[in-house]
Amino acid sequence: MHDFRSFVNLLEESGDVVHIKKEVDPKFVLSALIHKLELAGKAFVFENVAGAKLPLIGGLLLDLERVARVHKISPAKKFTRAQHADLVLEATDNPIAPIVVNGGPTKEVINIGDDVDVYELPVPTFFEDDTGPFITGAVGITRNPSNGVLNVGCYRGLIMSKNKISINASTFSDLRRFYQTAEEAGDGMYIALAIGVHPALLMAAASKTPNDISEFDVASALAGKPFELVKCETSDLLVPADAEIIIEGKINFDDKIWQTLGEFPGQYGPEIDPTTEILAITRRKDSKFFSVMAGPALEHANLGYxxxxxxxxxxxxxxxxxxxxxxxxxxxxxxxxxxxxxxxxxxxxxxxxxxxxxxxxxxxxxxxxxxxxxxxxxxxxxxxxxxxxxxxxxxxxxxxxxxxxxxxxxxxxxxxxxxxxxxxxxxxxxxxxxxxxxxxxxxVDKLKRPVVPGYDDVRLEDYL
Ligand SMILES: Cc1cc2nc3c(=O)[nH]c(=O)nc-3n(C[C@H](O)[C@H](O)[C@H](O)COP(=O)(O)O)c2cc1C
Structure with a gap:
């Protein structure tokens, strides 16, 4: 299976990536362009997002054909939802433990404390009534408070200030239960957002796995080899060593906010969530910020499956x-x-x-x-x-x-x-x-469907 960078290279080689070099306003203009590129079936790199330091990349896993290509399956055009389900469920049933390494590309740049500035990232404000800019392509990593297992899910993150975000956990998520347990116990809780990760981890994070199995194990099985994880700078959480960007944070249950984003059903999704203080941002030197179109959009729907x-x-x-x-x-x-x-x-x-x-x-x-x-x-x-x-x-x-x-x-x-x-x-x-x-x-006989006998065996090309 391709990792994040090799898949981007593959899409570059096949001419599937559009590079936008002009400066783009991250508020509404960026989301309008992302949506139009999604509909055109294109991956994209925005090289100059106003006010940001890093480029934005997206549109990678728009449809089943792209999913097949990332899995190196051909013919990609014939790949079905059922085949993808088999791959994900097979990995869930046969997990592989990740390994811990001492360093990795995601530690090439380390900003801690006062050096943290999340505004370096090109984060779009998608819709009219959104509370602010939202990170949408991250996986959030926490520890299950009851068994210590590393849990990974896709969660949206609202940017509030240079070192403050708010990470959403729906009632459907394990993260919501972890929030409740940690808050009731009065315990602190750490979280790390990994942005620009191996597609296998995106898929595992979006899927539901049993509580005693980490999504890292499922992702390793999907990828066909153990993930390499590295320790965070400010907590004992482990994160992918090759991620483009890691945001390390501590949840503040005393500071909850109301936030909304245009969500996948084509409605706004108001939620109340705790805020998170960003303790560190680590990243690759030439890192790219991965973003998923919010609202009823192709990549979100494809991963959501x-x-x-x-x-x-x-x-x-x-x-x-x-x-x-x-x-x-x-x-x-x-x-x-x-x-x-x-x-x-x-x-x-x-x-x-x-x-x-x-x-x-x-x-x-x-x-x-x-x-x-x-x-x-x-x-x-x-x-x-x-x-x-x-x-x-x-x-x-x-x-x-x-x-x-x-x-x-x-x-x-x-x-x-x-x-x-x-x-x-x-x-x-x-x-x-x-x-x-x-x-x-x-x-039964009256409502019989008309069929052409032997239809599938008749090949048009044999008669041309
Ligand atoms: C692009 C994308 C964005 C998502 N955003 C959220 C979100 O903001 N909050 C949430 O609770 N679930 C969100 N989900 C669904 C969760 O990732 C999914 O339910 C996952 O299994 C949750 O993991 P958990 O149960 O281990 O916490 C999103 C899924 C995708 C594909």
Missing amino acids: CAVYDMERIVTNSLKKQFPNIKDLNLMCDPPVTGPMFQLFISIDKKDDEEPNQLIRAAFEAAGGIYPISRIVKRIVVVDEDVDIKSYRDIEWAIWSRVADESKILLLPGYLSWEVDRASDKEKGSVRVGIDATKKLAD
């Missing part, structure tokens, strides 16, 4: 015990389509007409990791085997072709959502929708 793989596996395994006729399951979280809540599509070879509705009710209650799946899923659609559950278009086709009477649509009120379902009433919860888009057994 890593958190879904394990949930999908848990739900599939538990539902198949009860409903052995299930053929396949797709937990879909493509923000422009799904918004803050995900959708679950299940194909089934049903044996009676009641089965889909029973399955929908059971699926909303099924465990999906730390929460029942209903916390994050708003709509479940059950379809026949001849519908492609990976295709949103095909799901829509099934709904509009195979649903005739209202008994096939369930409206289930009063479910609790995770906090990103901002439209949901905290007291009343919010509605869940189930759609049985399977053919009635009596209609």
Whole structure:
């Protein structure tokens, strides 16, 4: 697998990186340009961001093809979400311990105490009502207070002053629990943000791993070799020795703030988080600041899928015990389509007409990791085997072709959502929708899909 720098080199060689040399305003102009470059499928380097010392790089893992290329898999164009899930889950099941080294490129420049100035970094202010500039491409490293295991996740960080940031932890994150434990115990808590890290670590950080396994171990397994970690200057945390930039900090639970950022569901994401005093910034001499477009954007969505793989596996395994006729399951979280809540599509070879509705009710209650799946899923659609559950278009086709009477649509009120379902009433919860888009057994022949026999075996090029 490619590391951060070798992947950037690969993209440079294939002409996939746009270099912007003109000075760019980090407030709104930078995010507008990043978004446009994302849509054009380009990686980018902004070499001159006003007021900053370092260049900004991004747009690396925009789609599955890029994920395949970083894994050195070809043909990259045919790489599927299911194949990526297999790689991440295989690494989660077969972790490799990292090793500790004495130094590394991330220590080439060391600024401690008064020398710290986070404004050297080209941090964008993305949207109109954002509280300020946000670091979005960092992984945050902490120790699980209950077992000392190094925990890594992707968390946004608001820049507040030259040595103060605020790092967000959603209710979905382990970090939120660590914050609570440390605050209740009155213990100090250290955190390190690593920016510009090996893509394997980005993927492991974005995924959910068991609490006794560090994401560094999963990342090492994904990368195919142990990560090299180096000790922080101001705490006993360990960080990747080859990271572009490390921000070392101490959380201050006595100083909490309200902060918001335009988030992946296409809404603002107000949160209350503690602030963090920056104790040191270490980095490579020629380091590049990695940033991920905020809001409903491609790279964020692509990385975000890593958190879904394990949930999908848990739900599939538990539902198949009860409903052995299930053929396949797709937990879909493509923000422009799904918004803050995900959708679950299940194909089934049903044996009676009641089965889909029973399955929908059971699926909303099924465990999906730390929460029942209903916390994050708003709509479940059950379809026949001849519908492609990976295709949103095909799901829509099934709904509009195979649903005739209202008994096939369930409206289930009063479910609790995770906090990103901002439209949901905290007291009343919010509605869940189930759609049985399977053919009635009596209609199986009447609603048959037209197919061309042998279609896949007929090659156009043989006839040209
Ligand atoms: C680009 C990106 C940004 C993210 N930002 C946040 C964030 O600000 N807060 C948060 O709690 N989770 C965020 N997530 C999701 C977490 O990284 C993910 O849930 C992870 O598993 C959390 O790790 P933890 O449970 O070990 O704390 C983000 C994910 C991605 C891909």
